[in-house]
Amino acid sequence: MILNKGQATALLREHVTDTYQRLHAQMVATAMEGYAGIYNEDKDLWYVTGLLHDIDFQEYPDQHPGPSLGWFADWGYSDDLIHAVEAHAYGYNGFDTLPETKLASALMAIDELCGIFYAYQKLNPIPYGEMKAKSIKKRLNESKFAPKIERESIYRGVEHLGVTLDEHIDNMITFLARLDQIMEKKWQLPPIEKAYEAMTAVVSDRVELVSPTEAKVWSSTRSKYYEVSYDTENHLIMSNDNSAYWKVELGYPAIAYLIAAGHISVETKVMKPIANVPWKKINKQYKNSYTIATAKVLDDLDPAEREFLIEAAEMVTAKVKELDLGLLGKRKFPPKGN
Ligand SMILES: [Fe+2]
Ligand SMILES: [Fe+2]
DSSP states (O other), X not given: OOOOHHHHHHHHHHHOOOHHHHHHHHHXXXXXXXXXXXXXXXXXXXXXXXXXXTTTTTTOTTTTTHHHHHHHHHHTOXXXXXXXXXXXXXXXXXXXXXXXXXXXXXXXXXXXXXXXXXXXXXXXXXXXXXXXXHHHHHHHHOTTSSTTSOHHHHHHHHHHHTOOHHHHHHHHHHHHHHHHHHHSOBXXXXXXXXXXXXXXXXXXXXXXXXXXXXXXXXXXTSSOEEEEEEETTTTEEEEOSHIIIIIOBOOHHHHHHHHHTTSSOOOHHHHGGGTTOOHHHHHHHTTTOHHHHHHHHHHTSOHHHHHHHHHHHHHHHHHHHHHTOEEOSSOOOOOSOO
């Protein structure tokens, strides 16, 4: 049975590309995990149920959640999860199954309320954990506020779950405070030139995997190394290089780790032509105009090699964007030396 959070995250990313839908999935999953804690239930099952409850919505809005019920069975998920996903759609696309379990009731109570929290944050950009229950309740009672949100579904869910609306809103604020931490910061995307630098580091054996989620990435002079760590499940990464520290921009060491650890796959032979390119020196030579420095390096290559390499750099950049990486903990001061 697949109940792994990492695998569920991969499935979500495969079927849902919409940024809001991904965020909604994460909000619901985080709140579900919170309730699993209160009721002493299986946290992973509850999280995964929340994460995947709308997995077919983007592809099949008119049949949702019908197609996904079949997928879950194929993927080996439990009947419990399938029932919960079916019941959250009560009154929608012809579905009329009411929640019969705590898992299903919690999903129903949480789902639409996450929409209220989200809309409230658009209006009043404070962290979820700092929201006041009173303000949320007020908005919930205003039918003109986020009018598409089905209030009935929230009330029905709360009733089935056996909590009052006030308790539920208080719980949601506590649960979503955890999401604040996760969502607090996202990395700025690096320019494509960083992908070349990263590939050079990988193919010059400067990435030393300490564990599947940690690496030392040696500088081109090999006089110091940057430390990279990765949270595979939540797509959070940290590296103590200069771009990361000073610009909150993903630097080459993090990208090099992602390639070396197989999160982004690039063929070694494609990277070979830029092995041991002294990027730092060349960048300096061109007054840190990375675009010119990179063009200069690429100019010297065989045209076929160059083409594959450009293609790879574009793919790496797109993939980094797709991973939608957040900061893993606090930024760390870069090491001294060259
Ligand atoms: Fe849904
Ligand atoms: Fe939903």
